[in-house]
Amino acid sequence: MTRRQIGPAIAYIVLILGCVIAIAPFIVTILASLKTSGELVRGIFSLPEDAQWKNYVQAWRDGHFGRFFLNSIIVVVGVVIPSVVMSTMTGYAFARFRFRGAGALFAYFLLGLVIPLQALVVPLYYLLREMHLLDSLWALILPQIAMSMSFGTLLMRQAFLSVPREIMEAATVDGASSWTTLWQVMFPLARPMVGTTALMFFIWTWNEFLLPLVVNIDPKYHTLPVGLLYFQQRWTSNIPVIAAGATIIFLPLVAMFLLFQRQLVEGITQGAVKG
Amino acid sequence: MQAPSSNEPGELIAGATSLVAPVAPRRRRGLSGGIEPYLYLLPGFLVFTLFVAIPTVGSIILSLTAWNGVSWDTATFIGLDNYIKAITDHRFQIAFWHNIVLVPYFVLLPLVIGLVPAAVVHQLQLRGARWLQAGLFLPYIMPGVLIGVVWAWILNPIFGPVNKILKQLGFSPPTWLGDFTWALPTVGMIGAWAAYGFCYVIFIAGLQKIPSELYEAARLDGANTWHEFVSVTLPGLRREIAVVLSVNLINALRAFDIIKATTDGGPGDRTQVMALYMINTAFGSRQAGYGTAIAVLLAVITLVGSMLVLRLFGDDDD
Numbered sequence: 001m002t003r004r005q006i007g008p009a010i011a012y013i014v015l016i017l018g019c020v021i022a023i024a025p026f027i028v029t030i031l032a033s034l035k036t037s038g039e040l041v042r043g044i045f046s047l048p049e050d051a052q053w054k055n056y057v058q059a060w061r062d063g064h065f066g067r068f069f070l071n072s073i074i075v076v077v078g079v080v081i082p083s084v085v086m087s088t089m090t091g092y093a094f095a096r097f098r099f100r101g102a103g104a105l106f107a108y109f110l111l112g113l114v115i116p117l118q119a120l121v122v123p124l125y126y127l128l129r130e131m132h133l134l135d136s137l138w139a140l141i142l143p144q145i146a147m148s149m150s151f152g153t154l155l156m157r158q159a160f161l162s163v164p165r166e167i168m169e170a171a172t173v174d175g176a177s178s179w180t181t182l183w184q185v186m187f188p189l190a191r192p193m194v195g196t197t198a199l200m201f202f203i204w205t206w207n208e209f210l211l212p213l214v215v216n217i218d219p220k221y222h223t224l225p226v227g228l229l230y231f232q233q234r235w236t237s238n239i240p241v242i243a244a245g246a247t248i249i250f251l252p253l254v255a256m257f258l259l260f261q262r263q264l265v266e267g268i269t270q271g272a273v274k275g
Numbered sequence: 276m277q278a279p280s281s282n283e284p285g286e287l288i289a290g291a292t293s294l295v296a297p298v299a300p301r302r303r304r305g306l307s308g309g310i311e312p313y314l315y316l317l318p319g320f321l322v323f324t325l326f327v328a329i330p331t332v333g334s335i336i337l338s339l340t341a342w343n344g345v346s347w348d349t350a351t352f353i354g355l356d357n358y359i360k361a362i363t364d365h366r367f368q369i370a371f372w373h374n375i376v377l378v379p380y381f382v383l384l385p386l387v388i389g390l391v392p393a394a395v396v397h398q399l400q401l402r403g404a405r406w407l408q409a410g411l412f413l414p415y416i417m418p419g420v421l422i423g424v425v426w427a428w429i430l431n432p433i434f435g436p437v438n439k440i441l442k443q444l445g446f447s448p449p450t451w452l453g454d455f456t457w458a459l460p461t462v463g464m465i466g467a468w469a470a471y472g473f474c475y476v477i478f479i480a481g482l483q484k485i486p487s488e489l490y491e492a493a494r495l496d497g498a499n500t501w502h503e504f505v506s507v508t509l510p511g512l513r514r515e516i517a518v519v520l521s522v523n524l525i526n527a528l529r530a531f532d533i534i535k536a537t538t539d540g541g542p543g544d545r546t547q548v549m550a551l552y553m554i555n556t557a558f559g560s561r562q563a564g565y566g567t568a569i570a571v572l573l574a575v576i577t578l579v580g581s582m583l584v585l586r587l588f589g590d591d592d593d
Contacts, residue, residue, distance in 0.1 A: 007500070011395045018392060019410035022472050025425050026413065028436070032428075044436040086319040093315035097308045105316060112327050116529055118550050119574035122557045122567045123333030124326065126344070146326035149319050178311055207418035209532045210550075214558065225420040229536055232424050239428055249421050257416060261409055268415065268473065269480050 026250060033243035040239055052240060059244040063235070064219065068227035069248060071137060072206060075223055078141040079205045083148035084198050088190075090149065091156025092182050096168065106157075112150030117210055125214055139215040140223065144208060148201050155270060159193035160186055192263070199260055200267040206253065224249045337567040344563035357568030367569060369544055370552040371576075373459060374528050377548070380463025381470060381527035386519055388467070389474025394508045397482040398490070398500055408479060412472035419469070419532025426465045427452060427537045452537050458545045465533055470526065474519045481515035482508070517588035521581040528577045549573045 032040055033055055034048040060066045093099075094106050117124075124143060125134070133139045163186055171181040187194070209225040216222060219230070228245050235242055257264060338357055342350035361367045396404040414422065432438050432450040441448040449457045489507045498506065509516075531550035534540065540547040540555075553573060557566020 008399050008401055011392070011399055011401055015392050015396065015401075015404060015407050018388070018471070018475075019407045021468070022412075022414050023410045025422075025429060026417075028429070029425050041434070086322070089315040090319040093312040097312035097315075099308065099312040102312070105320075108328075109319070109323060111331075112323065114578055115327065115331055116525075116574055116577065118529060118531070118553065119570050120327065120330035120334050121554075122563055122570060123330040123337055125558075126563070127326075127330055127333070142322065143326040146322045149323045149327075153319065178308060203416050207416075209418060209420050209535075210554075213535075214554065225418045225532075228424055229420050232427070232536070237434065239434060242424065242428065246421055246424055250417055253416055254413070257409070257413065264416070265408075265412075265476055265480070268412065268476055 026254075029243045029246050029250075032240055033247045035240055037238065037240055055240045055244040056248070058241050059231075059248065063227075063231050063241060063245055064222075065224070065227060065231075065245050065248050067220070068222050068224045071221060072223040074137055075140045075144070076202055076205045078137070079144045079148065080198055080201045083145050083152055083201050084194060086145070087149060087152025087156045087197065088182070088187060088194070090153040091158075092160055092186065094153065094157045095160035096178070106153075109153045110150055112147060113154070117147065121210060121214055124211075128215055133215075135216050135218040135221055137221055139221075140208070140212055143211060144205055148204070151200065152197055155193055155197045156190065159190035163189045195260070196263045196267045196270065199256065199263050200270075202256065203253065203267075334567050334571055337564055338571045339568075340564040341562075342564045343561045344557070345561075350564070353564070357565045358572065360565060361569055361572055366544060366547065367549070367552060370547045370549045373546060373548050374530065376459055377463050377466065377527045377530055378524065380460070381466040381530070382520060382523040384463075384467040385470035385474045385523060386516070388471040389476075389519070390478055390512070390516075393475050393478035393482060394504050396479065397485075398503055398508065404479075408476060410472075412476045414469045415473040415476075417469070420536045422465065422469050423533045423536025426468075426533075430461065453542055455542055455545050458538055458542060462530075462534055462537060462546050465537065466526070466530065469533070470523055474523070477515050477519050478512060481512050485511035513588065517585050520588055521584040524580050524584055525577050528580055529573065549576075 028044050031046075031048065032044065034051045034053070036052055039046075039049060060069075090109060094102060128134050128139045128143075133142070167185060167189065168181060171185045172178075176184070207225060208223070209229075212221075212223050212226045213229075216226070219227070222230070228242075228249060231245055232242050337350075339352060339354060340350045341353045341356070395401070429435050430437050430451040432448075432453060437451075438448045451457050451461045454461075485507065489511070490503060493503050493507050529550055530548050531554075534546055534548055534551055538546040540551050549569065550573060553566055553569040555566075556562050556569060
């Protein structure tokens, strides 16, 4: 090997190593979820002799992951769709109109980027208690829509600012109302950004842990992350079933990741501004 | 006409205005729509105000009271006492110190592990690296609880694979997360593992924006790879380094999910951190006022820390 090839060769090895270290825990977890406890003791990298799907049945039914999964889906849908619609509207207002207080209102919406959930979770808990929303999925959906507004407004405003204004003017000349222009002309043009925004909302909501931990004590309203935590504490040594539960949480994320990798990188780069 | 494909905030806005400028030079951008813009803002404004703004103000007020969190009439105004109590509270001091100890693990380690390969991939123009990038940032999108649960198993002293292998090799490994000395560094390493792919992705994105002429010029000057790294790559990535530093710092100071799922602050208080102590105080020991004061301190410390980083490493209006 010549000197010119050694550098890249080492670089590739380091990169592949970094990649392996990043994904190995997930691979090992999937493998563990399909083994018996006995098999697991013998080796963690080996393939399961006979896939133990019953681990999933056990996690899904006895571990209530079925319920947690359903709750997570309801909360994600209940957060992502209204958040996208509402940030489309706020982003559009800031991008298209000139109005009194626009600057101050925009700054107000962006405040959410610097205020972490931890800073407001205690009063939020008592607010939800007063509203009789504790131990319900509403306690997860409503605050998370609110917390999505800052990032959503920021991104959607950018998206609409990038649409050439002639397009919008043409629609206005045609007599379309601003509402029609928004949903029939602007929204389709902003679709890449809408996708990125929705994807980030999905991941944040799917992964949210502190809020459900605090506001919902009743296991009936647990989402996957909190469900996994309590499940792990109760079943400490039954690794294959815990691994099955863990796999149920991360497979949807992996699927999203494989389908929308480009938007995801975009979102992560943009999302860096969100604290 | 096509919308510009770039989604960089600065470029987008610049692009949009440059598109507008030649067409309508005298016209200010935006229509005045009377009441319309306010109607568009209304739903978002209401939900944001109710569930973010009001609780934030509530935090400040609550932090000035002594309250057990049960019925409102038991709350009493005590001024800044909660803050004074926090500063002199030994357990809070320990928690704060542990957050500081986590900083090298959560901030510097992933920065270096992410920066070096990113620079190498870019400078040597490695092919196929895009494909590896996918695997690298997978941990970053995973829930902290999941990361905690998986690592708690992998590092479990009795049935975890790591210690099994180490024992076979003749070592006598510590119990990691259960060990008084090792627990905090172990949590730190898990945090570093979760973050390095994120740093890599941000740096790779930033490197695309460095004009290749700069590298060519450096090469003409006889620069080797190291010189290119120091004189072109590092200065070109200044903004990204600032972003990564501040995001990682925020994660170190607010650390909660991974710690809750691995050690829950233990053994003893060896991995106690501010966020965990805040939740336990506010809800566990029913000191809502005091817990909220800790939450406000946590938010302020985080904000000051990240502003400081952005100030020190961010661009000074170049």
